């Protein structure tokens with residue numbers, strides 16, 4: 001029997017960085033008696049990322065490779081995970097909080113009627129054999145303590161809520177156990193994704209993020225944010241209003257249904273600070289807000305604030321920084 | 327052809343935290359004000375998707391379906407004002423819950439009782455508990471193919487649904503035979519405004535009320551983890567406002583302050 005099974009997601013050939021946070025959760029819960037840790041890697045051509053993931057030190061590395069798993073096809077990936085779970089009978093499955101991961105978690109939990117403990121920022125085993133965790137609800141306006149009874153459990157940790165685990169310095173080599181993908185008939189079909197290349201650094205990896213919102217009024221001002229981002233070696237982000245208006249691509253969205261980030265510095269320009277936005281950036285070390293409305297909620301979470309029109313403030317901000325870069 | 331759009335009545339998600347009241351006995355989130363609830367934003371977008379489909383095919387009947395403990399009928403009737411043919415409200419105190427299992431079970435039983443649907447449309451998640459789970463349970467209970475996160479929904483040959491699914495870095499086309507269940511995301515676009523004639527016509531229409539006990543095959547399949555406590559998170563930050571004579575001086579002053587505080591390090595270490 002398998003104790004904890006971590007789903008290591010591979011996206012475009014790369015191990016998703018959330019994996020290291022899931023490893024931290026798995027290690028903490030395994031110490032509390034939930035059993036040894038194994039890894040599941042599903043996809044096509046995943047041997048190399050699987051090897052990287054196994055470096056945290058695991059009992060077993062399960063690999064399911066198949067051409068039908070080339071694209072991020074939710075039903076197929078969920079079928080693969082459900083099949084692995086029926087073969088391995090884990091007590092707990094830990095899945096990353098990504099678009100594909102959350103869907104695999106939901107489909108697995110509903111199909112098996114397992115307890116889905118999702119979006120948790122803290123989680124612990126309870127004395128009576130259950131799990132207890134904290135999760136934001138209502139867009140982050142409220143924190144709920146949730147309790148799940150007897151497992152098996154499907155746990156989805158919130159991004160950036162747990163530290164990243166380190167790879168063992170001398171990892172022992174585990175031979176992957178290969179599983180053939182034998183899905184039931186699948187009711188959906190998909191075409192290859194159309195991916196939009198991200199300009200510059202991705203928001204979830206940058207140490208500085210400068211984000212624009214509805215207050216920018218259109219796509220053009222984002223060029224100014226890009227200039228500033230380039231000066232400080234950071235990334236451009238956006239609120240949902242900017243994404244839904246088609247000003248910038250979805251990959252830039254920060255918040256509840258976008259990315260959860262924790263950069264050293266987050267600069268919000270023309271962003272009101274709705275709770276659903278803040279839940280994605282409130283773990284940033286320093287937050288700076290530029291907004292023409294002194295009563296905008298963004299100031300309630302900012303370390304530095306400027307009440308003003310970005311059209312006047314931001315060009316001078318850029319020029320001052322440019323002056324110092326020589 | 328019938329499209330059922332699932333609408334959830336929720337507290338306005340823009341309610342400031344200071345106006346939220348936590349009911350610790352019932353483990354519910356309520357509002358302090360007399361502010362009216364709203365239709366969950368993503369569900370409005372689901373209704374917009376249905377209305378767009380009907381523009382292409384006049385034979386489509388749009389039925390809106392909501393389950394809950396108590397309804398503000400005026401708010402829910404906005405769906406009729408923008409053009410839904412029917413509004414069905416399944417009401418029972420037990421349906422005022424964070425647990426998506428009884429809700430999905432009630433929705434499934436209601437859908438079966440009214441004779442099914444060719445397409446069921448849900449929002450990607452409720453802004454109350456952010457569960458994003460009801461559509462998965464509903465698709466499972468009704469044994470429907472599930473396509474999620476649509477920014478565009480189309481029907482071809484009257485029997486196949488095709489969506490454009492939003493990914494973190496692009497989109498992907500997905501298809502399934504109908505009957506099927508689709509969830510939509512905000513990129514789809516906002517719900518249209520009702521025109522005056524439609525609003526007046528809707529004022530005369532009545533929602534159809536169904537009590538949970540009238541649903542013949544209602545049974546709750548399982549339960550979600552229990553909510554045992556609720557709290558409003560505290561934010562320990564306090565804001566230092568930059569003061570200066572005009573906008574440009576505010577901008578350069580902000581840059582100076584951040585450089586001096588070491589928050590911005592120019593030419594320092596760069597991310598790969």
Ligand SMILES: Cc1cc2nc3c(=O)[nH]c(=O)nc-3n(C[C@H](O)[C@H](O)[C@H](O)COP(=O)(O)OP(=O)(O)OC[C@H]3O[C@@H](n4cnc5c(N)ncnc54)[C@H](O)[C@@H]3O)c2cc1C
Nearest residue numbers: 213214215239240255256257258270272276277292293310
């Ligand atoms: C379930 C759910 C999920 C959501 N997920 C997300 C999410 O992931 N990310 C997200 O961002 N939002 C999300 N939202 C939406 C969120 O509630 C807000 O609607 C959104 O964040 C508002 O974006 P905004 O502040 O950029 O725009 P607006 O609300 O339009 O605010 C614009 C701001 O710019 C200021 N401004 C205007 N002109 C100027 C100027 N010249 N100079 C300076 N400032 C100016 C205004 O004072 C205002 O504060 C979600 C909502 C729900 C219900």
Ligand SMILES: Nc1ncnc2c1ncn2[C@@H]1O[C@H](COP(=O)(O)O)[C@@H](O)[C@H]1O
Nearest residue numbers: 332333393448449451452457458459460
């Ligand atoms: N009580 C309800 N009545 C009607 N539809 C609902 C209800 N609860 C959830 N839904 C649908 O399921 C979607 C996801 O909701 P949730 O699982 O609560 O996050 C919503 O966007 C609605 O379309």
